[in-house]
Amino acid sequence: MAVHKIAVIGGDGIGPEVIVQAIRAAERAIRHDPEAELDWSSLPWSTAYYKKHGRMLPEDGWEVLAKHDAILFGAVGDPSVPDKITVHELLLPMRRKFDQYVNLRPSYLFDGVPCPLVGKAPGSIDMMVYRENTEGEYAPVGGVLYPNSPDTVAVQTGVFTRRGCERILRAAFEGARTRRKKLTSITKSNAQVYSLGLWDEVYESVKGDYPDVQSSSLLVDAAAMDLVRKPETFDVIVASNLFGDILTDLAAAVTGSIGLASSANINPTKKMPSMFEPVHGSAPDIAGQGIANPMAAILSAALMLDHLGLAKSAVAIRSAVAKVLADRKVKTPDLGGNATTAQIGDAVVAAL
Numbered sequence: 001m002a003v004h005k006i007a008v009i010g011g012d013g014i015g016p017e018v019i020v021q022a023i024r025a026a027e028r029a030i031r032h033d034p035e036a037e038l039d040w041s042s043l044p045w046s047t048a049y050y051k052k053h054g055r056m057l058p059e060d061g062w063e064v065l066a067k068h069d070a071i072l073f074g075a076v077g078d079p080s081v082p083d084k085i086t087v088h089e090l091l092l093p094m095r096r097k098f099d100q101y102v103n104l105r106p107s108y109l110f111d112g113v114p115c116p117l118v119g120k121a122p123g124s125i126d127m128m129v130y131r132e133n134t135e136g137e138y139a140p141v142g143g144v145l146y147p148n149s150p151d152t153v154a155v156q157t158g159v160f161t162r163r164g165c166e167r168i169l170r171a172a173f174e175g176a177r178t179r180r181k182k183l184t185s186i187t188k189s190n191a192q193v194y195s196l197g198l199w200d201e202v203y204e205s206v207k208g209d210y211p212d213v214q215s216s217s218l219l220v221d222a223a224a225m226d227l228v229r230k231p232e233t234f235d236v237i238v239a240s241n242l243f244g245d246i247l248t249d250l251a252a253a254v255t256g257s258i259g260l261a262s263s264a265n266i267n268p269t270k271k272m273p274s275m276f277e278p279v280h281g282s283a284p285d286i287a288g289q290g291i292a293n294p295m296a297a298i299l300s301a302a303l304m305l306d307h308l309g310l311a312k313s314a315v316a317i318r319s320a321v322a323k324v325l326a327d328r329k330v331k332t333p334d335l336g337g338n339a340t341t342a343q344i345g346d347a348v349v350a351a352l
Contacts, residue, residue, distance in 0.1 A: 001037055004308050007068040007273070008042045012086070013282025014292035014341075015046075015074020021294035021345030022072060022301040025317055028352040029305065032312040041068065047078035047086055056090040062097055070304050071275040074297065075282035088140065096134050098272040100265035101164070102171050103131035104303065105248040105279065107231075112325040113256035113335060117228065125255050127234040128179065130172035131244025133265055135164045136195075138241040160195040160240070165202040171268065172238035173210040182235035183215040186223050186243050199240065220247070227251060252279060259293030259334040262300040266307065276304040290340045293332040295321055298348055320351035 008023065010016030023040060030038055043064070045057045056076075058064075065071060071094070076086045094100070107129070109115055111122035139159035146152050169185065176183040185203045189196040200217060207215045218226070220243045226233065227250050239247060252261035261279035278296030286292055302317035324330060330347040331337025339347075 002035060003037045003039050004070065004310075005039045005041065005068045006304070007065055007071045008040055009045050009071065009073045010042070011045070011074040011076045011282065012047050012078045013075050013284045013287040014280075015076070015282055017074075017287075017290065017292050017341050018278060018294040018297035019072060019074040021341060021348070022297035024345050025298045025320070025348050025352065026301040026305065026313070028349050029302075029313040029316045029320075030310065032316045033305075033310045036308075036310055036313075045090060046076070047081050050081060050085065050089075056086065065094070065098070065273060068273050070308060071273050072301060072304060073275050073277035075278070075280070077282040077284075079284055092138060092140070094275060095265050098267055098275070099134065099269075100267050100272075100274055101132065101134045101167060102264075102266040102268060103129075103133035103244060104175075104264040104266060105129040105131060105244070105251070106262060106299075106303075107248065107251035107255045109255045110260070110322055110325045112328045113260070115254065115256060117231070117254055120232065120254075124232045127231070127251060128175060128236050129244055129248050129251065130168060130175060130236065130238040131248065132164060132168040132239070132241050134241075135159045135161060136241035158192075158195050158242075160198050162198065162202060165199050166206060169203055169206045169238055170209075172236055173206065173213055173215070176213045176215075176236040177210070180235040181213045183210075183213050184223070184234060184237050185215065185217045186220050186237060186239035186247065187217055188220045188243070190219065196240070223247060224250060227254060231255075248279060257293065257334045259296055259332060260299065261296050262298075262303055264300065264303040264307065274304075274307055276300040276307075290342065291333050292341050293334050294341050294344050295325075295348070298345075316352055317348075320348050323351045324348055 010019045050056050076091050107127050109125040137158045142156040144154050187196045189200045252258040258280045263279050265275040302314040305314040324347045330339045
């Protein structure tokens with residue numbers, strides 16, 4: 001029996017609510033891989049933990065996480081504490097400390113989900129975004145000079161390395177080989193001539209190693225336009241940290257709801273744990289109401305099972321989610337219904 005150790009961080013807002021349902025789905029789905037077992041460890045790291053202890057995680061927190069095979073993460077962020085504490089002392093450092101440089105974000109138009117774009121059939125929008133996850137525009141390099149004065153100067157430096165660009169581009173090309181063999185590299189090198197100029201240079205050097213993949217480069221403003229005009233033309237998208245973050249929210253919107261947007265933060269070597277989380281964040285405006293859509297968290301759990309080599313269980317979850325959506329009977333408010341978080345979890349488990 002292979003035992004996979006999973007650290008669970010529910011976090012803030014709707015995070016704990018949706019993660020409960022993700023665990024339920026994963027526990028039911030694991031029956032499809034009878035030689036595997038999931039060992040869950042719940043960790044109470046959140047804004048509430050920070051208010052009590054003055055830090056987002058204990059001193060040995062990173063060592064604790066490193067002992068696990070994967071991390072299932074709900075959300076972090078609360079209006080009562082600045083993001084520079086909640087996000088920048090837990091979520092972003094986790095991605096860097098464990099070198100989770102591949103951020104995978106699928107977007108798929110499910111049957112039963114209303115699309116805001118006219119004439120888009122179920123399944124016609126099906127893309128996978130590879131977002132660089134450890135450097136770029138989110139690198140913690142910069143500072144503030146003369147704070148709280150009329151002369152305040154803020155500097156935020158994007159950090160792009162040849163190694164960082166090449167490894168995410170290669171990961172995306174490899175991913176494209178398993179899909180429809182089409183890749184679009186997103187850039188803005190006509191304005192950011194040094195940082196994204198390097199990105200384009202590396203893209204040009206890498207693409208020759210993948211002659212079987214149809215690839216092109218597109219400026220981010222044109223990409224944003226095409227994600228609305230003709231999203232069905234995209235297969236694999238690869239982008240920098242900031243552009244990948246923004247474009248995947250748009251991709252979630254055109255496929256019906258950010259409540260369906262899953263993600264994986266992958267360390268491909270598996271020498272350190274990878275982390276899996278819904279894209280939607282803590283959503284404090286609906287926290288505690290029991291109406292959050294848990295499908296993004298459930299689909300993130302499926303990505304986790306894929307990463308752990310439990311493909312049958314992952315397929316079972318995705319099939320169950322697709323069935324519940326296609327039935328159109330149980331829907332949370334973001335999809336035009338009035339079902340609760342728990343009712344969606346019940347429906348997915350029943351479908352499993």
